[in-house]
Amino acid sequence: xxxxxxxxxxxxxxxxxxxxxxxxxxxxxxxxxxxxxxxxxxxxxxxxxxxxxxxxxxxxxxxxxxxxxxxxxxxxxxxxxxxxxxxxxxxxxxxxxxxxxxxxxxxxxxxxxxxxxxxxxxxxxxxxxxxxxxxxxxxxxxxxxxxxxxxxxxxxxxxxxxxxxxxxxxxxxxxxxxxxx
Numbered sequence: 001x002x003x004x005x006x007x008x009x010x011x012x013x014x015x016x017x018x019x020x021x022x023x024x025x026x027x028x029x030x031x032x033x034x035x036x037x038x039x040x041x042x043x044x045x046x047x048x049x050x051x052x053x054x055x056x057x058x059x060x061x062x063x064x065x066x067x068x069x070x071x072x073x074x075x076x077x078x079x080x081x082x083x084x085x086x087x088x089x090x091x092x093x094x095x096x097x098x099x100x101x102x103x104x105x106x107x108x109x110x111x112x113x114x115x116x117x118x119x120x121x122x123x124x125x126x127x128x129x130x131x132x133x134x135x136x137x138x139x140x141x142x143x144x145x146x147x148x149x150x151x152x153x154x155x156x157x158x159x160x161x162x163x164x165x166x167x168x169x170x171x172x173x174x175x176x177x178x179x180x181x
Contacts, residue, residue, distance in 0.1 A: 003036050003037075003038050003070075003071075003163065004020055004036060006165045006166065007034065007036040007070060007165045008020055009165070010164065010171065010172060010175055011034065011165075013172060013175075014172055014175035014176040015176060015179045016179045022047075022051050022053070023051070024051055024053050024055070024056045027053065031066065032065070032066035032067065032156075032179075033056075033057065033060055033065070033067050034068040035048075035053075035068070035070070035073035036070040036071065036073050036165075037069075037070060037073040037074075037075070038072060039072060040084070041072065041075060041085055041087070041095060042081070042084040042085030044072050044076055045085055045086070045088065048076065048088070054088055057077075057088060057090070058090060061077075064155045065156060066156040066157075066181065067156065067158070067159075068157075068175075068178055069157075069158075069159035070159075070160055070163060070164065070165070071125070071126055071160070071161060071162070071163060074130060074159035074160060075087070075095045075130055075161075077091050077159060078090075078091050078095055078130055079091075079092060079093060079094055080094050080095070081096075081128065082095065082097055083095065083128055091132055091134070091137065091152075092132065092134060093130060093131050093133045093134075094131050095128050095130055095131070096128065096131055097129075098110070098111055098126070098127055098128060098129050098145070098148070099146060101145055104145035104146075107145035109127050110125065110127040111126055111144045111148075115143070115144060115148075115150070117150040117151060117162065118139070118151070120174075121167070121170055122160070122162035122163070122164065122167040122170055122174075123162055123163050123166040123167045123171070124150075124161065124162045124163070125163060125166075126161060129146070129149065129161065130149045130152070130161065131149070132149055137149075137152040137153070137154055138152055139152065139153045140160075142162075148161060149161065150162055158174075158178050160174075
């Protein structure tokens with residue numbers, strides 16, 4: 001079940017009408033798609049492919065329809081992961097284990113807790129980070145012993161490494177802007 005209930009509640013609080021489904025047929029009738037995620041990269045991608053959602057997500061993003069990816073839901077959009085497997089390949093780049101630079105102080109992996117992104121604080125819980133081929137996609141960075149692509153955007157697509165559903169007022173405001181767009 002992961003973070004689905006908390007994401008659904010946060011989206012509802014932001015004004016969205018939410019249907020939780022793993023059916024590509026049901027999801028295809030939605031106005032917007034949200035793919036939250038916790039877990040293992042290759043298992044997530046395998047489940048998306050088996051359910052037909054991978055193909056739907058590919059068409060959805062290609063058609064520039066509203067899409068929100070959260071944490072692992074952001075990572076699967078890229079080509080591959082050190083954690084194992086190939087991603088959806090919608091964006092060039094790879095996912096790698098977070099590797100704080102020597103001399104970063106008391107920086108721990110996994111990255112659990114609050115960090116600043118573009119002047120606002122959001123809650124993170126992850127061990128892997130996206131290294132996009134096109135850094136122009138990145139609209140928000142944070143630092144956790146290394147530079148982390150925390151938010152990417154392209155048209156109506158928003159994907160974040162952090163958890164807006166756990167990020168108090170800043171997270172709800174971000175979700176509200178996405179829902180209203």
